[in-house]
Amino acid sequence: MTVADIIFYLFATLAVLAALGVVGSRNPVHSVLFLVLTFFSTAGLFVLIGAEFLAAVLVMVYMGAVAILFLFVVMMLDVDFARLRRESVRYLPLGLTVGFVMFVELGFMVAHHHWDKAVSGLDTVNNTLAIGQVLYTRYLYPFEVASLILLVALIGAVALTHRERKRVHRQDIAKQLARTKEDAVELRKVASGEGA
């Protein structure tokens, strides 16, 4: 057993335990934090197979941004945790079905995919460069389409939630910055005892 093996089993166990924690936690905030731990251990596994670019992106995007937003939402929600737990059994069949379908898909992939021929001609040690070269040449169109879909989702979310509100005081930054002492302050001489 080499050091890499020990680290693999460490991260793999951690990933599985954390994933169980996501489902089993009583408190949604703990669930999200366990999810973060799952991401982290997965990133560790990516590093072990030499996909350090993917690992860094996983940490940066999922842990640094997505899960933080999850946490924000879960923390802000006013939910009755006990009721949530009782009702969660109702979603069990649906969850099991989705899990089963994904498991079958995964098995199908493993059985029918030719790993050695996936992307040829990339015998470079620098996998950031390798991913860039494949992503922006061979997979340029899928990549662009995926970004467009994300952009549409982004604009859609804004369009759905934004509403024009009348009679709301807004700050005009340019106006604020253009203010001078002359048009903001008036100095008056007031005789003692005659103010107010």
Add this chain to the structure above:
Amino acid sequence: MADFLKMVHEVGVGFFGPLLWSLVWVVIKVVLLLAPVLFIVTYITLAERKVIGAMQVRPGPNRVGFFGVLQPLADAVKLIFKETILPIKADKGLFILAPLLTLVPALLSWAVVPFSPELVLANINIGVLYLLAISSLGAYGIIMAGWSSNSRYAFLGAMRSVAQMVSYEVSMGFTLIPVILITGSLNLVDVVEHQKTWWNVIPLAPMFFIYFISVVAETNRTPFDLPEAEPELVAGFFTEYSAMSAGLFLMGEYANIVLVSFLGALVFLGGWLPPVSILGFIPGLVWLGLKAGFLMFVFLWIRATFPRYRYDQLMRLGWKVFLPLSLFWIFLTGLVLQLTQGVRGG
């Protein structure tokens, strides 16, 4: 030096066996790296009080030791011996974990920081990405602290702080992309070596300023220290923390300041390269220290000079000023590179 290293290795393998020794050797290297870092972190607190004292025409701490040089140690002893209070309604596990989760990422990042072409713990190809990824984890300690305290002030402080960190991470990351474009590598050693002809700060001066302001905001320092704005939020996310657990948050903050100062010096100010080649006889470590030290001084200088921002001003600056500007600069850099040297990387 090489002979000495070989001897150490032989003794180590003989004593621990090859497998265990490789682990022990890593631990030794980590300790050798972190000891000076923690020393700087300890003494930047004293430097801060001295510098601000000088700027406000007062002596600063001068009672403990000669000119107050033992003050940080006295502070540490005080923090360790004070009682750590656990609020009854706090989520105990997370409450204890949170300060560690702010300090640990700040220390983890040092693994890829090179001090000279050879002196680097892990010379990995994705150095810059690793730094960005690890620094994005710092937010978890803060959000966990705010939530687990079960206190309104702490919660509001954490919300503000995390929103601020997430926002400014974006512009900080974007200021580094032109550098990566120019270098054509994410390796920090390559980034520095590529600045032989001129430092990155010359073609990328606006990016350097945006980088610096962003990291001031990301480390929650004045004038962007809204998370702990004491008139409104008591002490922000660490309101409920006491003794060494609060001390760990402060250590995390200072460790981050030291880290981003070193990163700024490496990425924009030529790292260990001397400003003119005649001065090359001075060791690179000294140059790196001087440049990073200067940036740390600017941190303290800013704190003594500027009043606090308003929160909406802070968000506007991050999203509506820095983000478009740095995006524009990325496109500009790409265009210039394309016109001058054609497509890179084949």
